[in-house]
Amino acid sequence: MLFIPSVERDGRTAIDQSHWVRAALELFGETFGGATAYPKAQGVWRDDEREGVLVFDEPVVVHCYLTPEAIENEGNLQQLASFCRRMGREANQGEIGLVIADEYFAIRDYTEPTP
Amino acid sequence: MKLKLNLDKIAKGLGAERRGEVHAGSGHFGAMQLVAEVQARFRTPAGGGRSTDPSLSEKRLVSLAPRTLQRLEHLAGVMSEQGVTVGPLQIAALLLERAVSDADEATVGNLTRQRTG
Numbered sequence: 220m221l222f223i224p225s226v227e228r229d230g231r232t233a234i235d236q237s238h239w240v241r242a243a244l245e246l247f248g249e250t251f252g253g254a255t256a257y258p259k260a261q262g263v264w265r266d267d268e269r270e271g272v273l274v275f276d277e278p279v280v281v282h283c284y285l286t287p288e289a290i291e292n293e294g295n296l297q298q299l300a301s302f303c304r305r306m307g308r309e310a311n312q313g314e315i316g317l318v319i320a321d322e323y324f325a326i327r328d329y330t331e332p333t334p
Numbered sequence: 335m336k337l338k339l340n341l342d343k344i345a346k347g348l349g350a351e352r353r354g355e356v357h358a359g360s361g362h363f364g365a366m367q368l369v370a371e372v373q374a375r376f377r378t379p380a381g382g383g384r385s386t387d388p389s390l391s392e393k394r395l396v397s398l399a400p401r402t403l404q405r406l407e408h409l410a411g412v413m414s415e416q417g418v419t420v421g422p423l424q425i426a427a428l429l430l431e432r433a434v435s436d437a438d439e440a441t442v443g444n445l446t447r448q449r450t451g
Binding site: 255257258261280282287290291293296297299300303304317318319320321322323324325326327328332 | 345
């Protein structure tokens with residue numbers, strides 16, 4: 220499950236959410252075989268690096284059913300990570316959130332690894 | 335059977351921090367699917383008014399238990415919070431459609447016998 224935000228880290232500047240939803244669906248479709256984006260929800264994220272300020276937004280949740288083999292595949296993980304880093308950078312996010320199985324993963328370092 | 339994934343390997347592959355176990359409430363994705371279906375099927379008429387689905391053209395009188403109606407009203411409230419204006423009986427029509435398409439004769443037979451004694 221990937222959370223597509225609606226605003227930047229400042230909580231005010233809108234991002235092109237439909238672009239990122241479409242891009243996420245393309246990624247999940249190509250890499251994992253399919254996904255579903257659910258309608259906007261009400262969301263909040265606590266920015267612990269900025270004195271716990273609450274960032275309110277309307278995220279779209281993209282849900283994907285996948286096999287253990289698919290999510291543990293190195294190539295697939297790199298594709299997913301690269302997408303999350305790009306969204307984090309270009310949409311000015313504090314972190315990108317993913318839920319895999321029952322674990323929450325936070326991607327905060329958007330630096331592309333050196334080849 | 336709980337899925338066994340190598341979460342540390344996944345975290346490393348993603349360049350992510352593991353933040354711990356989370357759990358969605360029961361029926362979580364069922365509720366999200368219902369919201370998605372309502373948004374897709376019920377469109378506000380051009381002249382305004384309540385959202386409608388033109389494929390739901392047949393009207394019949396159906397008896398409901400008070401708790402069922404309360405539950406439908408609660409669900410309509412949840413839809414409203416998601417920005418979708420839809421009535422409790424419109425939600426009932428969607429759920430009925432889904433239940434009927436999934437129903438098999440044996441289950442229906444059992445339910446009917448339970449109700450009529």
